[in-house]
Amino acid sequence: xAIGCAAPAVLLSFLVFEFTKLTVFMVTLALLILGAAYQFxxxxxxxxxxxxGALLDSGNxxxxxxxxxxxxxxxxxxxxGTLLLSLISNYFWMVLLLAPIRAAWMLWGAVxxxxxxxxxxxxxxxxxxxxxxxxxxxxRRMR
Numbered sequence: 001x002a003i004g005c006a007a008p009a010v011l012l013s014f015l016v017f018e019f020t021k022l023t024v025f026m027v028t029l030a031l032l033i034l035g036a037a038y039q040f041x042x043x044x045x046x047x048x049x050x051x052x053g054a055l056l057d058s059g060n061x062x063x064x065x066x067x068x069x070x071x072x073x074x075x076x077x078x079x080x081g082t083l084l085l086s087l088i089s090n091y092f093w094m095v096l097l098l099a100p101i102r103a104a105w106m107l108w109g110a111v112x113x114x115x116x117x118x119x120x121x122x123x124x125x126x127x128x129x130x131x132x133x134x135x136x137x138x139x140r141r142m143r
Contacts, residue, residue, distance in 0.1 A: 002034045005080035012087055026086065026093045033079045033096075037072050044069060071106075075099055 010031070013023055041062060048057040062069040078099060085092035 002038060002076050002080055005083050006031060006034055009083035009087060017087065020090075022090060022093075023086075026090075026096075027083070030079050030083050030096070034076060037076050037079070041069060041072055074102075 010027055013019075013027055017023070045059040045062055047055060047059045050056050060067065060069060062073075064070070079096065082092060082095045085095065
Protein backbone atom coordinates (compact mmCIF):
# COMPACT_ATOMS: atom_id res chain seq x y z
CA UNK A 1 0.00 0.00 0.00
CA ALA A 2 2.77 2.39 0.92
CA ILE A 3 4.67 1.82 -2.32
CA GLY A 4 1.45 1.87 -4.35
CA CYS A 5 0.62 5.33 -3.01
CA ALA A 6 4.12 6.75 -2.74
CA ALA A 7 5.34 5.95 -6.26
CA PRO A 8 2.52 7.71 -8.17
CA ALA A 9 2.47 10.59 -5.69
CA VAL A 10 6.20 11.23 -6.03
CA LEU A 11 6.15 10.90 -9.82
CA LEU A 12 3.17 13.21 -10.23
CA SER A 13 4.50 15.70 -7.69
CA PHE A 14 7.84 16.12 -9.38
CA LEU A 15 6.95 15.59 -13.04
CA VAL A 16 3.53 17.19 -13.45
CA PHE A 17 2.95 19.68 -10.65
CA GLU A 18 4.97 22.60 -9.36
CA PHE A 19 8.30 21.82 -7.75
CA THR A 20 8.61 23.85 -4.52
CA LYS A 21 10.72 23.53 -1.39
CA LEU A 22 7.60 22.66 0.58
CA THR A 23 6.76 19.83 -1.79
CA VAL A 24 10.29 18.44 -1.67
CA PHE A 25 10.44 18.64 2.14
CA MET A 26 7.00 17.13 2.76
CA VAL A 27 7.40 14.32 0.23
CA THR A 28 10.79 13.50 1.76
CA LEU A 29 9.25 13.55 5.26
CA ALA A 30 6.38 11.31 4.15
CA LEU A 31 8.78 8.84 2.53
CA LEU A 32 10.91 8.79 5.70
CA ILE A 33 7.81 8.09 7.79
CA LEU A 34 6.73 5.27 5.47
CA GLY A 35 10.24 3.78 5.41
CA ALA A 36 10.64 3.96 9.19
CA ALA A 37 7.21 2.40 9.77
CA TYR A 38 7.97 -0.41 7.35
CA GLN A 39 11.36 -1.12 8.92
CA PHE A 40 9.81 -1.10 12.40
CA UNK A 41 7.21 -3.65 11.32
CA UNK A 42 9.91 -5.84 9.75
CA UNK A 43 11.89 -5.64 13.00
CA UNK A 44 8.82 -6.56 15.08
CA UNK A 45 7.90 -9.58 13.00
CA UNK A 46 11.38 -11.03 12.57
CA UNK A 47 11.83 -14.50 14.07
CA UNK A 48 14.79 -15.15 16.37
CA UNK A 49 16.73 -18.40 16.24
CA UNK A 50 19.36 -19.88 18.56
CA UNK A 51 22.80 -20.78 17.30
CA UNK A 52 21.68 -24.39 16.95
CA GLY A 53 18.80 -23.32 14.70
CA ALA A 54 16.00 -23.74 17.24
CA LEU A 55 13.25 -21.15 17.19
CA LEU A 56 13.51 -18.84 20.23
CA ASP A 57 10.90 -16.22 19.33
CA SER A 58 8.53 -16.33 16.39
CA GLY A 59 8.18 -12.55 16.24
CA ASN A 60 5.11 -10.46 16.95
CA UNK A 61 1.79 -10.93 15.20
CA UNK A 62 1.22 -7.81 13.11
CA UNK A 63 -2.55 -8.41 12.96
CA UNK A 64 -3.00 -8.38 16.75
CA UNK A 65 -5.58 -5.83 17.84
CA UNK A 66 -4.55 -3.22 20.37
CA UNK A 67 -0.84 -3.71 19.77
CA UNK A 68 1.69 -1.18 18.59
CA UNK A 69 1.62 -2.71 15.10
CA UNK A 70 -1.97 -1.50 14.74
CA UNK A 71 -0.86 2.08 15.40
CA UNK A 72 2.04 1.75 12.95
CA UNK A 73 -0.38 0.50 10.28
CA UNK A 74 -2.61 3.50 11.01
CA UNK A 75 0.41 5.77 10.51
CA UNK A 76 1.14 4.12 7.15
CA UNK A 77 -2.48 4.60 6.05
CA UNK A 78 -2.49 8.24 7.20
CA UNK A 79 0.79 9.03 5.44
CA UNK A 80 -0.20 7.25 2.22
CA GLY A 81 -3.53 9.05 2.13
CA THR A 82 -1.81 12.37 2.79
CA LEU A 83 0.60 11.77 -0.09
CA LEU A 84 -2.31 11.21 -2.46
CA LEU A 85 -4.41 14.09 -1.11
CA SER A 86 -1.45 16.46 -1.39
CA LEU A 87 -1.71 16.09 -5.16
CA ILE A 88 -4.98 18.03 -4.92
CA SER A 89 -3.72 20.79 -2.62
CA ASN A 90 -0.67 21.51 -0.48
CA TYR A 91 -2.99 22.23 2.44
CA PHE A 92 -3.58 18.48 2.80
CA TRP A 93 -0.06 18.16 4.23
CA MET A 94 -1.60 19.42 7.46
CA VAL A 95 -3.37 16.05 7.79
CA LEU A 96 -0.01 14.67 8.97
CA LEU A 97 -0.52 16.72 12.16
CA LEU A 98 -3.14 14.15 13.19
CA ALA A 99 -0.37 11.67 14.06
CA PRO A 100 1.22 13.69 16.91
CA ILE A 101 -2.22 14.80 18.09
CA ARG A 102 -3.33 11.16 18.37
CA ALA A 103 -0.06 10.22 20.08
CA ALA A 104 -0.56 12.98 22.65
CA TRP A 105 -4.17 11.86 23.19
CA MET A 106 -3.08 8.26 23.76
CA LEU A 107 -0.30 9.40 26.10
CA TRP A 108 -2.82 11.42 28.09
CA GLY A 109 -5.31 8.56 28.37
CA ALA A 110 -2.83 5.78 29.12
CA VAL A 111 -0.15 7.48 31.22
CA UNK A 112 -0.74 11.05 32.38
CA UNK A 113 -4.39 10.97 33.48
CA UNK A 114 -4.10 7.69 35.45
CA UNK A 115 -0.92 8.98 37.10
CA UNK A 116 -2.62 12.23 38.14
CA UNK A 117 -5.75 10.49 39.44
CA UNK A 118 -3.76 7.92 41.42
CA UNK A 119 -1.68 10.68 42.98
CA UNK A 120 -4.84 12.55 44.07
CA UNK A 121 -6.37 9.37 45.51
CA UNK A 122 -3.27 8.74 47.60
CA UNK A 123 -3.40 12.25 49.09
CA UNK A 124 -6.95 11.85 50.43
CA UNK A 125 -6.98 10.86 54.09
CA UNK A 126 -8.65 7.54 54.84
CA UNK A 127 -11.59 7.58 57.23
CA UNK A 128 -11.39 4.92 59.93
CA UNK A 129 -14.37 2.72 60.79
CA UNK A 130 -15.32 4.52 64.01
CA UNK A 131 -15.55 7.90 62.31
CA UNK A 132 -17.46 6.40 59.41
CA UNK A 133 -20.08 4.85 61.74
CA UNK A 134 -20.41 8.16 63.56
CA UNK A 135 -20.99 9.98 60.28
CA UNK A 136 -23.56 7.37 59.23
CA UNK A 137 -25.52 7.81 62.49
CA UNK A 138 -25.40 11.56 62.10
CA UNK A 139 -26.75 11.30 58.55
CA ARG A 140 -29.59 9.01 59.70
CA ARG A 141 -30.63 11.54 62.35
CA MET A 142 -30.72 14.32 59.78
CA ARG A 143 -33.31 12.47 57.65
